[in-house]
Amino acid sequence: xxxxxxxxxxxxxxxxxxxxxxxxxxxxxxxxxxxxxxxxxxxxxxxxxxxxxxxxxxxxxxxxxxxxxxxxxxxxxxxxxxxxxxxxxxxxxxxxxxxxxxxxxxxxxxxxxxxxxxxxxxxxxxxxxxxxxxxxxxxxxxxxxxxxxxxxxxxxxxxxxxxxxxxxxxxxxxxxxxxxxxxxxxxxxxxxxxxxxxxxxxxxxxxxxxxxxxxxxxxxxxxxxxxxxxxxxx
Ligand code: SAM
Numbered sequence: 189x190x191x192x193x194x195x196x197x198x199x200x201x202x203x204x205x206x207x208x209x210x211x212x213x214x215x216x217x218x219x220x221x222x223x224x225x226x227x228x229x230x231x232x233x234x235x236x237x238x239x240x241x242x243x244x245x246x247x248x249x250x251x252x253x254x255x256x257x258x259x260x261x262x263x264x265x266x267x268x269x270x271x272x273x274x275x276x277x278x279x280x281x282x283x284x285x286x287x288x289x290x291x292x293x294x295x296x297x298x299x300x301x302x303x304x305x306x307x308x309x310x311x312x313x314x315x316x317x318x319x320x321x322x323x324x325x326x327x328x329x330x331x332x333x334x335x336x337x338x339x340x341x342x343x344x345x346x347x348x349x350x351x352x353x354x355x356x357x358x359x360x361x362x363x364x365x366x367x368x369x370x371x372x373x374x375x376x377x378x379x380x381x382x383x384x385x386x387x388x389x390x391x392x393x394x395x396x397x398x399x400x401x402x403x404x405x406x407x408x409x410x411x412x413x414x415x416x417x418x419x420x421x422x
Contacts, residue, residue: 189223190312190323195230201247208245211237217245224253228315228323231256259322260287261368262421263343264413265335267294267375268302269405275310277406282314282324284413285421290370291329296377301329332383341392343368348412349384349395350402357396357412361419364394371416373409 189211191201203211211217217237225247226232232254235247264286268274281289289311291302307326315323339345344364348371354360372387379387387393398411 189225189235190316191225191227193227195225195227195233195249195252197249197251199233199249201225201235201249203245203247205243208243211245212240212242222250223247225249226315226321228321229256232321254321257322260285260324260421262286262413262416263288263290263368263370264324264409265290265292265345265370265372266409267292267297267373267405268299268329269376270299273406274302274307277409278307278310278326279314279317280406280410281413282311282320283318284410285320285417286324286371286413287322288325288327290327290335292332292335292372293329294332294375294383295380297375298377304328333386336386336390339390339392343370343392345370345372345387345390345393346412346416347372347387347393347395348374348398348408349387350378350397351384352395352397354397357398357415358419360394360396361415364420369416369420371409371412373405373412376405 189207193201219237219240221237222234224232225235231252233249234251234253235249238246238248262285264281268291304326311324344367346369388395398408
């Protein structure tokens with residue numbers, strides 16, 4: 189359960205209305221029952237249910253069960269999709285170990301920049317479901333050119349490019365070495381020729397193919413995240 193209070197031994201946690209409903213009416217928890225809580229900073233804690241009325245419950249943090257891990261160094265950059273699939277994409281990025289989620293506005297991006305608070309809520313929900321304690325940071329959307337202009341060249345940028353030459357992503361990914369990595373997936377309409385040209389010319393960019401088929405952006409994102417984690421991540 190994600191909570192918004194500092195966690196230490198004896199700390200009191202007051203779940204919000206939706207969480208209270210979940211504890212009392214979905215999990216049917218009674219006084220003395222325990223649940224795992226986290227706040228994204230203090231690790232995971234066992235918390236015990238105190239007095240429970242119909243509307244109000246309090247939990248007391250008892251013991252830390254997992255220390256707070258370091259945030260994942262994996263930066264996931266993607267061109268926003270239509271809202272429904274955006275929720276899906278954020279959820280998969282959390283499940284696949286992204287540490288920072290960066291929406292990127294490209295020439296063919298459809299629609300407005302996604303709402304950061306909505307993406308953050310999706311990220312928290314995904315973290316609760318898959319047991320991620322370091323909830324990924326959600327950055328404000330930036331234009332592709334601004335992202336590349338301000339790029340920290342000590343970080344490699346893996347660019348998912350359906351026209352990338354070469355015989356497959358594994359060799360390219362394994363050659364990346366220990367530097368922190370970012371992943372970039374384009375919009376449903378693809379990158380423009382100018383964007384693709386700029387990306388390919390950048391010294392910190394590694395373009396990788398993801399097979400001979402044209403994948404939907406969210407499919408490409410999951411495939412690429414899985415490859416990056418399998419070759420570089422945890
Ligand atoms: N150019 C595509 C087309 O012709 O329909 C449109 C882009 S595709 C739907 C969305 C994004 O997924 C691309 O920008 C790219 O980043 C990634 N992608 C899709 N298929 C890929 C592949 N086979 N190899 C590498 N990246 C791929």
